[in-house]
Amino acid sequence: MPIELREVWKEFDTKVKALDIVNLDIAGGEFVSIVGPSGCGKSTLLRIVAGLLAPSGGACVRATNARAAFVFQDAALLPWRSVLRNAELLMELEGYAAPDRRQRAEKAMQLVGLSGFADAYPHQLSGGMRMRLSLARAMALQPDLLLLDEPLAAVDELTRDTLQEELQQLWRKLNFTALLVTHNVHEAVYLSTRIAVMSPRPGRIEKVINVPFAFPRAPELRATAEFAALTGQVSALLRHHAVGGAE
Ligand SMILES: Nc1ncnc2c1ncn2[C@@H]1O[C@H](COP(=O)(O)OP(=O)(O)O)[C@@H](O)[C@H]1O
Ligand SMILES: [Mg+2]
Structure with missing residues (x-):
């Protein structure tokens, strides 16, 4: 599902300007x-x-019937529900019928x-498995768009490599559009x-790099x-644009 960000900016009520003008076209898949x-x-x-927050100006254009699903760093699982029932959670909130829910979760x-x-x-799962469950919960919605906010930041390096493989496989198999925020x-x-490199706040997209x-x-x-050459190039851009920034 294609997404067009046109002149999007955001200032919160607190007068914190989080985003400067952002333009970005993302093709479906x-x-x-x-x-x-x-x-x-x-x-x-x-x-x-994701449509969870309105921009102060500009527009995010995407198909209105498209399904978006979010995955966060903190897997945000409900400890009192079994793994399967956690996988059913988002569908429950969206009112899917029980048998359909179960089948999709499985x-x-x-x-x-x-x-x-x-x-x-959930407490019986490793960090990597919890992240898998969080991914399964999102996948059960069969999203057209998967939004990932530093999903692998908290897992150890080996697990991260494995999960990256799995994420790549899921994406190739299911053809959703993916938007991933990562520090890595x-x-x-x-x-x-492609990789969009942002400036310090208020964020702009400084450069979009083809991979x-x-x-x-x-x-x-x-x-x-x-x-190595490409990671070096992206790191150098980040360092360059981060001068005077928070980190
Ligand atoms: N709901 C909010 N109300 C006020 N300020 C916010 C809110 N959400 C984020 N901010 C501020 O907007 C800026 C950007 O935040 P965020 O988008 O979370 O940055 P990032 O994910 O790049 O670390 C920060 O200064 C943050 O404190
Ligand atoms: Mg963040």
Whole structure:
């Protein structure tokens, strides 16, 4: 599902201007990452794209019947509900009928390799499994647009690599459009078709970088000179534009 951000800006009631003018066109089925210093308005931008927050000016244009799903760093699971019932949660809120809900939840759990854990509870899961469950909960909605706000920031490095593989596979298989906020430049380069580099607050998109590597991408890509050159380029841009910024 394509998304067009046209001259979007946002100032909160507190007079904090989170976003300067943002223009960005995302094609259907793209995987776009957003990188930028802390507090530059990345989460604000995602919430605007999700339709959870109105911009102060400009517009985010996307199909009105499109389904968007959100995945956060904090998996935000309900501790008193089983894994399967957590996977059903968003569908419950959207009023899906029980049998349909169950079927979609089971299928989504299969997609993320959690089928054997339907009756477990969140506290019995590892950090990586909780993130899988959070992904399954989003996938069960069969979203056209998946919004990911630093989903892998809290997991250890090995788990992160595995989850990146799984995320890439899900995206390739299900063809949703993905918008990922991440602090991890390697993650952005590995997963994305394009990377938008933001300035410190009020955030602007300073540069959009094409990531030319063909899909499917394999872990060996990370060890190539081309990969290193591109991550180096993105890091340098971030450093350059972060001068005088929060981090
Ligand atoms: N609901 C809100 N009300 C007031 N200020 C907010 C609100 N949400 C975010 N901000 C402020 O807007 C700026 C951008 O926040 P955010 O989008 O969360 O940044 P990022 O995700 O890039 O770290 C920050 O200064 C933050 O404090
Ligand atoms: Mg944020």
